[in-house]
Amino acid sequence: MKAIILSGGKGTRLRPLTYTGAKQLVPVANKPILWYGIESIVSAGITDIGIIISPETGEEVKAKTGNGDRFGARIEYILQEQPAGLAHAVRIAQPFLGDSPFVMYLGDNLVQSDLDLFLEHFHANSLDALTLLCPVANPSAFGVAKVDDNGRLLQLVEKPKDPPSNLALVGVYIFNNTIHKAIDAIQPSARGELEITDAIQTLIDWQSPVEARQIRGWWLDTGKKDDLLEANRVILDSCIDCQIHGEVDDQSRIIGRVHVGEGTKIVNCTIRGPVTIGDHCHLENCFIGPYTSIADRVTLIEADLEHSVILQGAKVDRVHHRIVDSLIGQRAYLTEAPRRPKALRFMIGDDCQIELSN
Known part of the structure; x- marks a missing residue:
C-alpha cells in the first residue's frame, strides 16, 4: 500500500501568507498542516509516500519536510507543473504508484479519525474505491x-444547489489501481481540470465496487483564516499537555495546559491555556489567552492576545490593546502609536511591518 499527499495549489484563500509560502506548511499548534497527514498515514502502516508539489512552493515543502526520516517513512516528491485537478495529480503519480492500491490525502485537511479501520474495510471487501465522508451544515x-x-x-x-445529502467528501480517498483506467476515460471539466469526482463517478457507472464511510470525529479544512484558527483551537484542545522547557520567572502565572519550548523566556506574563509557545521566544509583560499558538523565535512585548496564530520570527511590540482572532505571518513586525482603537483583528503576511495610530 502506498499513499500520495497533494501539497500544491496556490492557497489564494490564505493570502497574503501564501504569496510567500505553501498553505500546507502554515502551522496549526506549531506543526505544519501537511505533517498531520503524513503522521496519520504512517500510523496506519503506510510508509511509502509521494507528495505532489507545485513549482511555486515545492522547494519549500521539500526543505521543510525532508526525505521522511523524521516520520519513519520514505517520501518521494512529484512535480505537478500546473494545477490541472486531483485526477491529474493521480495520473502524474502513476509511475510512483505502479499497480499498488493507495491512499490519496489532501494536504490541507485535518482528520481526527484513524485510517486503519477504513483500510481494513477497503481490503476486506475488495473495493475499487472508498471515499470518506463527514456530515456538514x-x-x-x-x-x-x-449513498444507500x-x-x-x-x-x-459537486457543490449542488439541491444537495442529495449532508455528507461532504472529506478529501481522503482509498483506491485500487482501477482508478487509473477511470481517469483515462474522463475529460477535463468546465474549469479545465481532471476531477477525481468524475473518475469515481465513472467507476460507479461501471458498477465497480465503490463505497463511502463516515469518519468519526472532526474534519477541518484549513483553506481560510477562520478555518485555520478553528483547526488550531481544536488541536490545542485535544493534543496539548502542560510542559515547561523554557524559563518562567516568579512574576509569571501559567494556568492550564501550556507548552513552553526550549530556550524560551517568560517574564512577568500571564498565560492561560491551552497555549503552545515554540523555542527561543521572548515574552515580557504579556497576557496570552486560550487557543493561541506562538511559533519559534517570536518576540512579544506588552502584548495581549487570544485565539491567534503567530508565525516564526514575528514581533509584537507594545500593542496596548487586545489582539484576537488573528493570523500573523513570519517575521512580521507589529507595533502601535500612542493612541489606539478598541479592538484589533489581523491577517498579516510574512515580513510585514505595521504601526497603528488614529
Missing part, C-alpha cells in the same frame, strides 16, 4: 455524496 459548499443504506456510493455531486 452547508453541503452546497462541498462535493456531496449520495449499505454504504454503497450511488452518486457524487
Whole structure:
C-alpha cells in the first residue's frame, strides 16, 4: 500500500501568507498542516509516500519536510507543473504508484479519525474505491455524496444547489489501481481540470465496487483564516499537555495546559491555556489567552492576545490593546502609536511591518 499527499495549489484563500509560502506548511499548534497527514498515514502502516508539489512552493515543502526520516517513512516528491485537478495529480503519480492500491490525502485537511479501520474495510471487501465522508451544515459548499443504506456510493455531486445529502467528501480517498483506467476515460471539466469526482463517478457507472464511510470525529479544512484558527483551537484542545522547557520567572502565572519550548523566556506574563509557545521566544509583560499558538523565535512585548496564530520570527511590540482572532505571518513586525482603537483583528503576511495610530 502506498499513499500520495497533494501539497500544491496556490492557497489564494490564505493570502497574503501564501504569496510567500505553501498553505500546507502554515502551522496549526506549531506543526505544519501537511505533517498531520503524513503522521496519520504512517500510523496506519503506510510508509511509502509521494507528495505532489507545485513549482511555486515545492522547494519549500521539500526543505521543510525532508526525505521522511523524521516520520519513519520514505517520501518521494512529484512535480505537478500546473494545477490541472486531483485526477491529474493521480495520473502524474502513476509511475510512483505502479499497480499498488493507495491512499490519496489532501494536504490541507485535518482528520481526527484513524485510517486503519477504513483500510481494513477497503481490503476486506475488495473495493475499487472508498471515499470518506463527514456530515456538514452547508453541503452546497462541498462535493456531496449520495449513498444507500449499505454504504454503497450511488452518486457524487459537486457543490449542488439541491444537495442529495449532508455528507461532504472529506478529501481522503482509498483506491485500487482501477482508478487509473477511470481517469483515462474522463475529460477535463468546465474549469479545465481532471476531477477525481468524475473518475469515481465513472467507476460507479461501471458498477465497480465503490463505497463511502463516515469518519468519526472532526474534519477541518484549513483553506481560510477562520478555518485555520478553528483547526488550531481544536488541536490545542485535544493534543496539548502542560510542559515547561523554557524559563518562567516568579512574576509569571501559567494556568492550564501550556507548552513552553526550549530556550524560551517568560517574564512577568500571564498565560492561560491551552497555549503552545515554540523555542527561543521572548515574552515580557504579556497576557496570552486560550487557543493561541506562538511559533519559534517570536518576540512579544506588552502584548495581549487570544485565539491567534503567530508565525516564526514575528514581533509584537507594545500593542496596548487586545489582539484576537488573528493570523500573523513570519517575521512580521507589529507595533502601535500612542493612541489606539478598541479592538484589533489581523491577517498579516510574512515580513510585514505595521504601526497603528488614529
